[in-house]
Amino acid sequence: TSPPQQDLETPIARFQKYLRFNTAHPNPNYTAPVSFLTSLAQSLGLKTRTLEFVPNKPTLLITWQGSNPSLSSLLFNSHLDSVPAEPSKWTHPPFSATLTPEGKIFARGAQDDKCIAIQYLEAIRNLKARNFVPTRTIHISFVPDEEIGGIDGADKFVKSNEFKDLDVGFVLDEGQASVKDEFRVFYADRSPWNLIIKARGVPGHGSRMYDNGAMENLMNSIEIINRFRDSQFDVVKAGKAANSEVISVNPVFLKAGIPSPTGFVMNMQPSEAEAGFDLRLPPTTDPELVKKRIAEEWAPAVRNMTYEIIEKGPLRDYMGRPLMTAIDDSNPWWSVFKQAIAAAGGKLAKPEILSSTTDARFMRQLGIPTFGFSPMTNTPILLHDHNEFLKDTIFLRGIEVYEHIIRALSSFEEAGSV
Numbered sequence: 001t002s003p004p005q006q007d008l009e010t011p012i013a014r015f016q017k018y019l020r021f022n023t024a025h026p027n028p029n030y031t032a033p034v035s036f037l038t039s040l041a042q043s044l045g046l047k048t049r050t051l052e053f054v055p056n057k058p059t060l061l062i063t064w065q066g067s068n069p070s071l072s073s074l075l076f077n078s079h080l081d082s083v084p085a086e087p088s089k090w091t092h093p094p095f096s097a098t099l100t101p102e103g104k105i106f107a108r109g110a111q112d113d114k115c116i117a118i119q120y121l122e123a124i125r126n127l128k129a130r131n132f133v134p135t136r137t138i139h140i141s142f143v144p145d146e147e148i149g150g151i152d153g154a155d156k157f158v159k160s161n162e163f164k165d166l167d168v169g170f171v172l173d174e175g176q177a178s179v180k181d182e183f184r185v186f187y188a189d190r191s192p193w194n195l196i197i198k199a200r201g202v203p204g205h206g207s208r209m210y211d212n213g214a215m216e217n218l219m220n221s222i223e224i225i226n227r228f229r230d231s232q233f234d235v236v237k238a239g240k241a242a243n244s245e246v247i248s249v250n251p252v253f254l255k256a257g258i259p260s261p262t263g264f265v266m267n268m269q270p271s272e273a274e275a276g277f278d279l280r281l282p283p284t285t286d287p288e289l290v291k292k293r294i295a296e297e298w299a300p301a302v303r304n305m306t307y308e309i310i311e312k313g314p315l316r317d318y319m320g321r322p323l324m325t326a327i328d329d330s331n332p333w334w335s336v337f338k339q340a341i342a343a344a345g346g347k348l349a350k351p352e353i354l355s356s357t358t359d360a361r362f363m364r365q366l367g368i369p370t371f372g373f374s375p376m377t378n379t380p381i382l383l384h385d386h387n388e389f390l391k392d393t394i395f396l397r398g399i400e401v402y403e404h405i406i407r408a409l410s411s412f413e414e415a416g417s418v
């Protein structure tokens with residue numbers, strides 16, 4: 001474990017220091033980590049800028065100037081925030097960044113995604129120490145609010161004039177751990193929708209059986225939604241598609257009943273009942289078909305149902321195309337990226353769609369080729385879980401991988417116009 005007066009002389013110590021800032025929702029502390037990252041970047045001779053599109057929600061932008069400013073730049077993105085943690089369910093406090101004798105660093109954010117933030121900077125430190133000079137300019141962004149949808153974070157950043165001035169040609173954002181020896185790379189995310197369905201119905205005595213009660217109407221809908229969920233999950237269970245290639249719909253809250261001081265009134269049937277769902281749509285999904293299904297089957301007016309869909313971000317790019325980055329010869333960055341992983345001595349798994357969602361969708365919306373990548377092999381997937389950890393050896397290896405990636409991408413001159 002770490003001494004109380006922690007020095008910052010090693011990459012692991014700097015990673016631990018960053019992990020100790022509590023940037024969990026609902027009250028993330030953004031000020032302290034931004035000032036830590038700012039001084040870290042300045043000690044490396046990098047230019048820093050803090051942009052504040054919404055008060056108290058800073059985006060930190062770090063720049064390593066390239067030798068040829070006429071080429072488009074590279075952007076390495078990560079988010080400052082994390083999901084909450086329940087300390088009582090953890091073996092080590094979630095913001096202690098405890099390093100165990102077997103080299104595991106326990107912290108909320110160790111995988112998602114504070115590892116890449118420090119790895120980007122450590123890779124630059126090492127490249128600078130070897131007098132490497134990038135041809136393309138390299139930007140690193142640290143954005144707020146990814147975990148709550150990115151509306152005040154990456155979305156505002158990519159739509160700003162400051163972003164336009166960066167002339168970004170290619171983006172790397174976070175990915176996900178790999179349980180195998182191969183690195184995973186993501187060319188698309190699923191898009192999130194929040195769905196709230198509300199039933200109204202005939203109220204009445206708890207003892208009566210009658211048709212068209214609110215609870216009955218809601219439960220009918222839940223059964224229908226669950227059948228759809230099964231139909232999607234069966235495809236995955238049969239091995240015909242990955243989790244991220246089907247539509248997921250999972251109930252996340254239920255709200256009904258007439259409250260009483262001891263809980264709920266038990267002999268009255270309520271006139272209203274509500275349920276909330278997390279939906280994730282693969283990039284090629286036709287949203288109109290899903291909306292039709294919701295209107296006609298999941299929350300039909302004939303069963304006294306109403307609904308609200310909250311689309312958390314874009315589904316299509318500015319040209320109306322699905323938000324997918326090409327993984328063929330039409331995207332020159334793909335082959336440069338592949339070569340960089342090979343040069344690092346790594347193996348790359350088949351590119352995937354990410355089951356969850358990242359800020360990459362906002363960059364893809366602009367048509368900028370964007371991959372999701374977090375260099376974690378042989379690591380259990382613990383994002384949003386209890387006891388999230390990353391092994392020191394995996395973290396350090398990731399720095400080397402980014403050195404190769406930055407070297408290759410920033411020296412790539414052919415794609416001058418992309």
Ligand code: MET
Nearest residue numbers: 146147149192312356357
């Ligand atoms: C709702 S926007 C995405 C937030 C988070 N990264 C998730 O996938 O759940």
Ligand SMILES: [Zn+2]
Nearest residue numbers: 112113146174
């Ligand atoms: Zn993340």
Ligand SMILES: [Zn+2]
Nearest residue numbers: 112147383384
């Ligand atoms: Zn997350």
